Amino acid sequence: MKDQIEKxxxxxxxxxxxxxxxxxxxxxxxxxxxxxxxxxxxxxGNTLSRLNSLALVVARPSLPFAEFLIKRAGKGESFxxxxxxxxxxxxxxxxxxxxxxxxGDAAPELARLLGSRKGVIVEGVGIVAVGAIxxxxxxxxxxxxxxxxxxxxxxxxxxxxxxxxxxxxxFESFKNEWLRPLSAEGLHFRDSLSLNKEEILDEIERVxxxxxERGLVDSFFGNISAQAGELIYISQTAASLDELRGCIDxxxxxxxxxxxITASSELLAHRKIFEETGARVILHGHPKFxxxxxxxxxxxxxxxxxxxxxxxxxxxxxxxxPVVAGEIGAGGLAKRVPPVIxxxxxxxxxxxxxxxxxxxxxxxxxxxxxxxxxxxxxxxxRQLETKA
Amino acid sequence: xxxxxGKLLHVDLTSGTCERREIPTEILHAYLGxxxxxxxxxxxxxxxxxxxxxxxLIFAVGPLCGTNSPTAARLACVSRSPLTGTIYDCSAGGRxxxxxxxxxxxxxxxxxxSVKPSVLSIDGDRxxxxxxxxxxxxxxxxxxxxxxxxGSVTAIGPAGENGVLFANIMMGEGNSIGRGGxxxxxxxxxxxxxxxQGEGTTGTADRERFDAARADVMRLFRASxxxxxxxGIAEYGTPALVDLxxxxxxxxxxxxxxxxxxxxxxxxGPAIRKECGARKEGCxxxxxxxxxxxxxxxxxxxxxTVNHFGALNGISDLHAIVKANTLCNELxxxxxxxxxxxxxxxxxxxxxxxxxxxxxxxxxxxFRRGDGELLSLGSRRAAESLGKAGLSMSVKSLELPxxxxxxxxxxxxxxxxSNRGGCHLRAYPISHEILRKPVPTDRFSFSGKAxxxxxxxxxxxxxxxxxxxxxxxxxxxxxxxxxxxSAVTGxxxxxxxxxxxxxxxxxxxxxxxxxxxxxxxxxxxxERFYTEPGSAGEGIEIPPLDRGRFQEELQKYxxxxxxxxxxxxxxxxxxxxxx
Ligand code: SF4
Ligand SMILES: [Zn+2]
Ligand SMILES: [Zn+2]
Numbered sequence: 001m002k003d004q005i006e007k008x009x010x011x012x013x014x015x016x017x018x019x020x021x022x023x024x025x026x027x028x029x030x031x032x033x034x035x036x037x038x039x040x041x042x043x044x045g046n047t048l049s050r051l052n053s054l055a056l057v058v059a060r061p062s063l064p065f066a067e068f069l070i071k072r073a074g075k076g077e078s079f080x081x082x083x084x085x086x087x088x089x090x091x092x093x094x095x096x097x098x099x100x101x102x103x104g105d106a107a108p109e110l111a112r113l114l115g116s117r118k119g120v121i122v123e124g125v126g127i128v129a130v131g132a133i134x135x136x137x138x139x140x141x142x143x144x145x146x147x148x149x150x151x152x153x154x155x156x157x158x159x160x161x162x163x164x165x166x167x168x169x170x171f172e173s174f175k176n177e178w179l180r181p182l183s184a185e186g187l188h189f190r191d192s193l194s195l196n197k198e199e200i201l202d203e204i205e206r207v208x209x210x211x212x213e214r215g216l217v218d219s220f221f222g223n224i225s226a227q228a229g230e231l232i233y234i235s236q237t238a239a240s241l242d243e244l245r246g247c248i249d250x251x252x253x254x255x256x257x258x259x260x261i262t263a264s265s266e267l268l269a270h271r272k273i274f275e276e277t278g279a280r281v282i283l284h285g286h287p288k289f290x291x292x293x294x295x296x297x298x299x300x301x302x303x304x305x306x307x308x309x310x311x312x313x314x315x316x317x318x319x320x321x322p323v324v325a326g327e328i329g330a331g332g333l334a335k336r337v338p339p340v341i342x343x344x345x346x347x348x349x350x351x352x353x354x355x356x357x358x359x360x361x362x363x364x365x366x367x368x369x370x371x372x373x374x375x376x377x378x379x380x381x382r383q384l385e386t387k388a
Numbered sequence: 389x390x391x392x393x394g395k396l397l398h399v400d401l402t403s404g405t406c407e408r409r410e411i412p413t414e415i416l417h418a419y420l421g422x423x424x425x426x427x428x429x430x431x432x433x434x435x436x437x438x439x440x441x442x443x444x445l446i447f448a449v450g451p452l453c454g455t456n457s458p459t460a461a462r463l464a465c466v467s468r469s470p471l472t473g474t475i476y477d478c479s480a481g482g483r484x485x486x487x488x489x490x491x492x493x494x495x496x497x498x499x500x501x502s503v504k505p506s507v508l509s510i511d512g513d514r515x516x517x518x519x520x521x522x523x524x525x526x527x528x529x530x531x532x533x534x535x536x537x538x539g540s541v542t543a544i545g546p547a548g549e550n551g552v553l554f555a556n557i558m559m560g561e562g563n564s565i566g567r568g569g570x571x572x573x574x575x576x577x578x579x580x581x582x583x584x585q586g587e588g589t590t591g592t593a594d595r596e597r598f599d600a601a602r603a604d605v606m607r608l609f610r611a612s613x614x615x616x617x618x619x620g621i622a623e624y625g626t627p628a629l630v631d632l633x634x635x636x637x638x639x640x641x642x643x644x645x646x647x648x649x650x651x652x653x654x655x656x657g658p659a660i661r662k663e664c665g666a667r668k669e670g671c672x673x674x675x676x677x678x679x680x681x682x683x684x685x686x687x688x689x690x691x692x693t694v695n696h697f698g699a700l701n702g703i704s705d706l707h708a709i710v711k712a713n714t715l716c717n718e719l720x721x722x723x724x725x726x727x728x729x730x731x732x733x734x735x736x737x738x739x740x741x742x743x744x745x746x747x748x749x750x751x752x753x754x755f756r757r758g759d760g761e762l763l764s765l766g767s768r769r770a771a772e773s774l775g776k777a778g779l780s781m782s783v784k785s786l787e788l789p790x791x792x793x794x795x796x797x798x799x800x801x802x803x804x805x806s807n808r809g810g811c812h813l814r815a816y817p818i819s820h821e822i823l824r825k826p827v828p829t830d831r832f833s834f835s836g837k838a839x840x841x842x843x844x845x846x847x848x849x850x851x852x853x854x855x856x857x858x859x860x861x862x863x864x865x866x867x868x869x870x871x872x873x874s875a876v877t878g879x880x881x882x883x884x885x886x887x888x889x890x891x892x893x894x895x896x897x898x899x900x901x902x903x904x905x906x907x908x909x910x911x912x913x914x915e916r917f918y919t920e921p922g923s924a925g926e927g928i929e930i931p932p933l934d935r936g937r938f939q940e941e942l943q944k945y946x947x948x949x950x951x952x953x954x955x956x957x958x959x960x961x962x963x964x965x966x967x
Contacts, residue, residue: 001836029839030944052846052887054839089607092867116870116882132865133820133840137827237613238824247828251619258619258628258657259635262824265613327607330616 001027004055004135005035011139012059015212015219016178017146022060022126027135029054043125046107051114053130055138060126061146063178064170065153070096070123071164072156080121082152084291085309085352086144086221089328094145096121119145136240143218147288154292158384175381180215182377184370187214189363193280195228197250204233205244207283207362212242216369217285219243222353223264226281227274230254234263234270241285265329269355272338279345279357283365286353289376294323294348296383309351315340319375323348346372390593391451391877392416393492396429397515399508401577402441402500406508406515411494417879418967421450421494423477424853424893426466427900429497430475431963434900438470438569439551439576441501447542447582448495449485450855454590455598457872458605458864459857461486461672469568471553471725471766472784472809475900476568479813479852481671482559484540484584491586502578505549509538510584520580524549527718531581532560539585545720547754548575552764554725554787555754558717562679562687563671566722567786568808569766593878601871605864606675612863614823615676621859624657625666625680626691629790631656633695636822636831637928638795640788641699643728643735644781644914647792647922647930649699655706663706664688671857678859682710689713689723692812695790696727701740708743715747719754725766726750728787732767733759736776781914784809784906793913794922794930796821796831801941802841804911807897815844816858825862834937838944846890853893892966895949899962908955911942 005025012018024036026044034045040058048056069080079095081087087094095113102109102122110128113120118141119129127145131138162168187210190203204224212219219242225234232251239247251260251267260267270282297308297316305311310332312325322340326333326349333349341347346356346368354372358365394416398407411425419428426446436443445467452460463485469476488496491510498508505520523531528545535541540560547555548571555571556564565571592598609615616622633639634652641649653659660666660680666688670677680688689697689709693716697709716723730749734740741749752760762770767787771780781788786809793800798817806814817840821831829840847866851858856869866883873881913933922930946955 004836027836029836030947052843052884052891054836054843089611092604111884115884116867118867132826133843134827134829134836140827236824236828238827255619256658257631257653258624259631261614261617261619261628261632262822263613263617263619265611265617267613268618271618328611329613330610331607 008139018059019062024058027055047110050111053132055131055135057138057142058128066121066149082148084151087148099123182370184367190361192360200226208241208244222285225270236262269334276338277342281358284355287373290354293376295351321346325350390591393494396495399498400500401502420853422448422464422853422855438468445498449489454489459674459860462855465565467573470572471569472786475897478565480563480565482561482563483672484542487540487584490588492588505578508582512586523580528558535583538583541583543581544571544574547720550756553766554722556722571720592876594875598875605868608863614862621678622676628657629691638792640792643731651704654704655694655698692789693723700731715750725787729767732771732779736774786810797834798837815841834941838941842948846887849890849893850886902956
């Protein structure tokens with residue numbers, strides 16, 4: 001279990017979601033171990049020992065957005081409710097504790113909140129997330145909270161502007177220092193993918209790693225596929241994009257075998273996109289600015305539809321990329337994305353993420369995703385500026 | 389009170405009385421219903437012999453039953469198993485559970501022994517014991533048909549009447565209360581069937597909260613490839629696992645001598661759909677509808693059944709497998725134990741049975757004639773009396789289902805720690821070791837598995853007490869089910885509290901077992917798994933289990949559970965401290 005703790009501390013540093021020196025992970029087998037920042041490790045251990053779960057992450061996020069969300073929340077509020085798909089589906093809401101609620105030992109109160117939620121935010125401490133059965137699961141939940149609070153804060157900023165002292169400065173430093181330019185420069189892709197299994201697996205694996213290394217997406221939640229004759233090679237459900245070795249299922253295009261029952265929940269969407277567009281490969285991930293921008297709709301006021309994320313029938317547009325609504329898996333996404341993705345080679349799903357195509361290989365798909373995210377990023381800053 | 393009815397029907401077959409009694413609210417709050425409630429109600433009885441007339445046979449529904457909580461129209465049947473000698477519970481769907489709740493009951497507690505074969509008939513507030521007449525001796529289908537005017541039916545077949553140690557109780561719709569031989573317990577009471585109808589409804593404390601929680605559950609179902617994916621169980625039923633287990637090299641074959649059966653594609657999910665025109669069926673009100681039936685309405689076999697009548701006996705003919713399944717349903721036999729017992733018998737005598745012989749032997753088992761007399765005792769007793777004890781692939785006498793423990797180490801551990809013997813549904817590590825839900829774990833590693841198994845056993849004890857279906861948890865979690873429960877009952881339950889309840893139930897069961905003499909010596913896998921490899925292929929090796937590492941992890945498990953190194957309780961007054 002020690003190796004797992006090391007691994008995920010490393011991942012939190014590599015993806016820059018947590019602040020160096022302010023990370024701790026606890027795990028319990030027959031004994032409890034906690035490692036990382038000593039003070040946080042103590043809190044992690046004390047909290048986890050009160051829970052019937054295997055692992056816990058306590059870390060200060062590398063960005064103060066979660067803190068700001070707490071400060072911006074009204075008196076008497078005790079949770080935030082981000083609107084992105086990740087929160088809606090897996091987290092529901094994110095409870096928080098204010099500084100004054102955690103004088104003394106925070107562990108009992110934290111354990112109580114984590115008794116019914118996967119992650120919570122503690123003012124002055126950071127994000128605390130629990131993994132019921134693995135350390136990885138605690139890491140995933142931490143990252144989900146990080147992602148959701150990132151998305152919600154930037155969304156709120158766009159609609160309400162800066163409100164707190166220090167907010168604007170923090171935002172400037174986020175924009176100028178934390179964010180790095182996104183590009184596909186210097187990456188190597190096979191120009192045209194052959195039908196060779198090893199080559200396909202190798203390429204999918206590599207592309208997955210690139211998406212995370214380049215900071216385009218978080219490592220889990222997302223999927224990648226390639227079509228090869230009678231087979232679709234697709235990443236498995238709950239696989240990390242940067243660790244796809246051994247996690248790619250070959251699925252017969254005619255459903256003659258069910259080994260692909262472990263394939264990504266978006267298998268159907270991928271299958272239909274292949275059918276509809278003749279593409280060779282598909283890349284799907286959740287780049288944050290695309291998620292934020294996909295939820296902006298100028299018709300919100302007059303529109304009768306309230307569940308926009310799944311019901312909106314309109315196809316909107318972000319820099320030439322169509323934006324559609326649709327739920328994960330057996331929801332509407334598999335219906336709405338395939339008809340619109342062909343023309344531009346990319347599509348955005350409301351509050352969820354981006355799908356892109358490659359007609360011969362992954363270079364095109366990767367570059368499209370970078371372009372979509374860059375457009376959304378620029379557009380976000382432009383709109384924020386216009387507002388301010 | 390919302391959710392629960394607070395009522396139990398106490399039936400004494402000896403005196404012929406039926407009486408409604410209150411169930412204390414604290415007991416309901418602390419044990420929920422289903423398995424938990426049943427196990428709690430066994431506290432004064434668990435030492436009795438399973439065939440002692442005073443041994444209770446308990447049917448218990450849960451607080452969600454009667455609402456449209458997804459997959460919750462289920463019940464648990466609890467007693468002591470004549471096959472394993474352990475406390476025993478089984479979860480089953482069908483209309484019966486929902487009707488029982490509509491009759492205003494959380495549980496039926498049946499004790500005593502009737503003088504003549506009888507039927508318990510519940511109709512709203514009324515309950516009576518009526519003579520079974522000529523139904524005794526009849527198959528399940530005919531029995532159900534004869535009683536259907538009286539509402540939902542649960543019945544035993546000849547196997548239960550004749551005391552076959554792995555006789556099922558069958559639900560009228562084809563679901564079964566399976567494995568541990570509770571059909572024989574019912575048969576020993578000379579109770580042929582129970583019928584129930586009722587008109588009551590289950591109130592919900594907070595409708596809005598309930599609707600939100602239900603929407604959350606449904607969203608997770610849609611996001612789960614195993615549930616609603618195009619290759620998932622809603623489409624193909626559990627035989628969707630056939631191809632996967634073959635690919636993973638963990639499909640038990642020829643009495644677990646190997647783990648790959650070249651002809652398994654003959655009975656895969658897509659093959660069954662094609663050959664039998666499978667259409668969707670399922671438990672009452674369940675949105676998943678994972679059960680499949682043929683165009684003629686004949687219930688089609690589950691994954692464990694196709695593998696065990698298939699690979700385990702070296703049979704590749706789908707229609708023969710479907711027929712064996714139908715025959716078991718009709719006779720009231722557990723398919724897994726029946727097929728595994730035939731397989732052990734086959735290996736012992738050097739020849740696995742062919743389809744015609746399977747049919748004949750199944751009937752012989754149910755009527756206890758010829759070889760069937762011996763085989764009706766299950767594989768452990770049969771193998772022992774044939775002088776080949778090692779050929780029974782069972783734990784605590786319960787035959788192992790279709791997940792080879794050499795291919796998933798959590799499963800290996802879970803088989804031995806299961807309170808009802810070799811069962812895949814207690815910790816159900818297949819969920820993460822193979823199906824990657826909620827997150828994947830390394831199936832060839834013991835690391836962390838002791839804790840994972842312990843947590844999962846607690847979770848599933850709660851799930852079995854709600855009573856929800858395990859398949860729901862390939863998508864949803866206790867977070868959403870806790871919300872449903874809080875919304876229905878108006879009592880706050882979060883996942884941690886539910887796990888605590890699960891732990892209480894699990895430990896109670898283990899305590900009963902230990903009091904009846906179970907300990908580490910019974911937490912054992914058959915020798916074969918430590919000494920023989922499975923079938924390698926597609927770059928996968930299936931070596932024998934490392935016994936040392938296995939034992940080490942088992943000791944960890946005992947420590948995590950707070951048990952002694954012998955797997956028992958240090959505190960003899962353990963039960964007295966529980967509600
Ligand atoms: S998923 Fe299948 S077994 Fe479970 S409740 Fe639904 S129909 Fe019944
Ligand atoms: Zn996605
Ligand atoms: Zn709209």
